[in-house]
Amino acid sequence: MLGRIEMTKRTIVIIVVVLGLVAAGATLAWYRTDRALLGIHRAMVAGLPTIGNVNRAGSSVINIKAVGDIMLGRNVENKMKANGADYPFALMTEWLKKSDLTIANLEGPIVTNHQQTPSGSLSFSFSSSVAPVIAKSGIDLVSQANNHGTDRGETGWQQTQSYLEKSGVGYFGHPIKIGDASVWSDTVQGQRLTIVGFSAVFSFDDAAALQLIDRLRKDKSTYLIVFIHWGTEYKTVNSVRQTQLGYAFIDHGVDLVIGHHPHVVQNIEQYRGHLIAYSLGNFIFDQYFSTDTQESLGLDLNLNATQLVMKLVPIELPKSQPRLMTGDQRTTWLASLAKRSSADLQAQITAGKITVNR
Numbered sequence: 126m127l128g129r130i131e132m133t134k135r136t137i138v139i140i141v142v143v144l145g146l147v148a149a150g151a152t153l154a155w156y157r158t159d160r161a162l163l164g165i166h167r168a169m170v171a172g173l174p175t176i177g178n179v180n181r182a183g184s185s186v187i188n189i190k191a192v193g194d195i196m197l198g199r200n201v202e203n204k205m206k207a208n209g210a211d212y213p214f215a216l217m218t219e220w221l222k223k224s225d226l227t228i229a230n231l232e233g234p235i236v237t238n239h240q241q242t243p244s245g246s247l248s249f250s251f252s253s254s255v256a257p258v259i260a261k262s263g264i265d266l267v268s269q270a271n272n273h274g275t276d277r278g279e280t281g282w283q284q285t286q287s288y289l290e291k292s293g294v295g296y297f298g299h300p301i302k303i304g305d306a307s308v309w310s311d312t313v314q315g316q317r318l319t320i321v322g323f324s325a326v327f328s329f330d331d332a333a334a335l336q337l338i339d340r341l342r343k344d345k346s347t348y349l350i351v352f353i354h355w356g357t358e359y360k361t362v363n364s365v366r367q368t369q370l371g372y373a374f375i376d377h378g379v380d381l382v383i384g385h386h387p388h389v390v391q392n393i394e395q396y397r398g399h400l401i402a403y404s405l406g407n408f409i410f411d412q413y414f415s416t417d418t419q420e421s422l423g424l425d426l427n428l429n430a431t432q433l434v435m436k437l438v439p440i441e442l443p444k445s446q447p448r449l450m451t452g453d454q455r456t457t458w459l460a461s462l463a464k465r466s467s468a469d470l471q472a473q474i475t476a477g478k479i480t481v482n483r
Contacts, residue, residue, distance in 0.1 A: 185314075185315075185429055185430070186314065186427055186428065186429045187225050187226070187313050187314045187316055187318065187348075187426075187427070187428045187429075188223075188224045188225045188226075188425070188426065188427055188428075189224060189225065189226045189227070189228070189313075189318075189424075189426040189428065190220070190221060190223075190224040190226070190227040190228070190423060190424065190425055190426070191227075191228050191229070191352075191383050191405065191423070191424040191426065192221075192227075192228075192229045192230075192264075192405060192408040192421065192423050192424075192440075192447075193229070193230055193385045193404070193405030193406050193407055193408040193421055193422070194229075194230050194232045194271075194385050194386070194388065194405075194406070194407050194408055194409075194410060195213075195229050195230065195231055195232055195259075195264075195267070195408050195409045195410075196232040196233055196249060196273075196407075196409060196410045196411065197213065197233070197251045197252075197255045197258075197409065198233055198241065198242040198249045198250055198251050199241070199242045199243070199244055199246065199249070199411050200244055200411035200445065201213060201409060201410070201411050201445045202241055202242070202251075202252070204444065204445055204446075210254060210255070210258045211258060211261065211262070212445075212446060213409045213445055213446055213447070214258065214261075214262035214263075214409075214447075215446065216446060216447065216448040216449075217262070217440075217447050217448065217449075218261070218262050218263050220263075220423070220438075220449065221262055221263030221264060222262075222263035223263075224263075224425075225313050225314050226265050226266060226313055226318070227263055227264050227265050227266070228264070228265065228266045228267065228268070228320065228352065229264050229266075229267050229268070229408060230267065230268045230270075230271055230352070230354065230385045230386075230408075231259075231267035231268065231269060231271075231274075231285070231296075232249065232271055232273050232410075233249030233250065233251050233273040233274070233276055234249070234250060234251065234273070234274065234275070234276055234277045234281035234282060234284065234285045235251045235252070235253055235255060235256055235281075235284065235285040235288045235289070236250055236251070236253070236277045236280075236281045236284050236285070237253060237284055239251065239252045239253065247273075248273075248276045249273045249276045250276065250277055250281075253288050256288040256289055256291065256292040256294065257292045259289070259292065259294055260292040260293050260294050264294065265294065265295060266294065266295040266296070266297070266309060266320070267289065267294060267295070267296050268296075268297060268298040268322040268352050268354070269282060269285060269286075269296055269297070269298045269299060269300070269322065270297070270298025270299055270300060270307065270322035270323050270324040270352070270353070270354055271298075271300060271324050271326070271354040271385075271386065272300060272324060272326040272327060272354065272386070273300075274298070274299065274300040274324070275299075275300050275301075282299065282300075295309055296309075297309035297320060297321075297322045298322025298323070298324070298352075299322075299324075300324050300326075300327065301324070301327060301328075303323065303330055303333040303334055303337055304333075304337070307321050307322050307323065307337060308320070308321050308322075308337070308341065309321075309322075310341075310347065316348065316428070316430075317344065317346045317347035317348065318347065318348050318350070319341055319344070319347045319348070319349050319350070320350045320351075320352055321337065321338065321341065321349070321350070321351050321352065321379075322352050322353070322354075323351060323352075323353045323354070323355075324353070324354040324355070324386075325353060325354065325355040325366070325370060326354055326355065326386060329370075331370070331373065334374075335373060335374075335377050338351075338374060338377045338378060338379060339377055339378070342377065342378035342379075348380050348381075348428060348483075349378060349379050349380050349381075350379070350380065350381045350382075350383060351374050351379050351381070351382045351383070352383050352384075352385075353370070353382065353383070353384050353385075354384070354385055354386040355367055355370065355384055355386055356384060356386050356387040356391065356403060356404055357387060358386070358387050358388055359387060359388060359389055359415075359417070359418070360387055360389070360391070361387075361389050361390065361391055361392070361417060361465060362391060362392050362403075362465055363384075363391050363392060363394075363401075363403040363404070367384065367403055368394075371384075371394070371396065371401040371403070372396055375396050375397055375399045375401075376397075379399070380399060380433075380483070381399060381400055381426075381433065382399070382400070382401040382402070383402050383405065383424065384401070384402060384403045384404045384405070385404055385405050385406070386404065387404045387406070388406060388407050388410065388412060388417075388418050389404065389406050389407075389417040389418060389420070390404055390405065390406040390417070390420060390421065390422045390462065391403035391404035391406075391465075392462070392465045392466040392467070393462070393466045393467065393470060393474060393479070394466065394467045394470070395467050395469060395470055395479075395481065398481060398482065399481070400433070400435060400479065400481060402422070402424060402435075405421060405422045405423070405424070406418075406420060406421040406422055407419070407421055407442060408421050408423075408440070408442065408447055409442065409445055409446075409447060410442070410445065411445050413444075419441060419442050419443055420439070420440065420441055420442070420458070421439075421440040421441070421442055421447060422437060422438065422439065422440065422462070423437075423438035423439075423440050424436070424437070424438065425437075425438055428483075430483070431482060431483055432480060432481065432482050432483055433480070433481050433483060434478060434479070434480050435478065435479040435480075435481075436477060436478050437459060437462070437474060437477045437478065437479070438477075439454075439455050439458045439459060439462075441454075455477075459474060459475055459476075459477055460475050462474055463475045
C-alpha cells in the first residue's frame, strides 16, 4: 500500500512538471507572438498616411504655421499670369512646408465659372487652377470664415470645398453660419488639435459661438484654437469688440486665438495665460497703397504637453510676393510690434519668441 502511495506521489510530481513545462512553452509562445504583433503595430504606425504635411504618427511636439489673408484674384491674378501660377508663394514655400500643419485664411471663393475680378472690385473670384497651387505651396488647411467666402454665393462656397478637396487641402468655416462646418479637428503628431473658424465682420452670434466652444471643450485632450476674421480694417491695434470676444473665447476654454481681416498686423496680448494674436495682416494681397498693408506676421508654433512656443516671423509682400524679413528690418519691425502689444510680452516679442505654459 505504501508503495502505491509513493508511486502516486511520483506520478503527481511528473504531471505537475509536465504541465509546468507546457505552460512555460505557451507563455513563451504568447510572448513571442505579442512581440511580433507589437512589431507589426510599430511598422503600421510608421507607415500611417498623411494629408498634406499632416502627420498622424505621433510625437511630443506639434509644429503649426499660420499666415493671414490670401487673395488670388484681381491684380494678384495678373501677376500669376505674367510670372507663373506659383509666383505669389515662390519665396515662402520652403518655410510653409516645414511644419506638421500650415493654415491660412482664403479670402474668396474658387469657382467653376470664374471671371477675373476687376481692379478695385471687392467681390472676389478665384480660378479653379489655384487650388493645386495652394496645395503645392505647403498650405494644408484654409478658413472660409470671412466676408468674401460667399462672394459667389453658397454655390461658390461649396465649389471652393470641392476644388480644395481634390487638391488635398483641408477647409473649415462659413462667413455667417456657426456649426459643424466651422470646425476642423484631427490628430496631429499624436495630439488632438481642434481649430474653429469664425467671421465677426458681419453680424455675429456670440451665444452660438460660445455654445460651440463649450461643446468642443468637453474634449479635455484637444488643443483648441479659434481662427477668426474680425477687427477694424487698417487699424494696427485691436478694437474693444475684439477684446470682448477674445476674452470670452478664452473664458470658455479656448487655448489660442489667431485673428485676421484688418489687412495689417495688430498687437499681441496675453489673457489668463493664453495668447491672442489679433491680426496677422495680409499674406498675399494687392493692396500696394501703404507699407502696413504690405507687411505680415507669420506664426511658427511649437506645441507640446506643457507649453506653447510662438515664434514671430515678420514678412513683407512687395508686389504680392511675400518673403521673410531679415536683419535690421526684422529687428525694427518686431520692436514696433512690441511697443503696441501687452507690456508683459514686450521683451519676448522684441526677441521674436513668446513662451507660455499650457
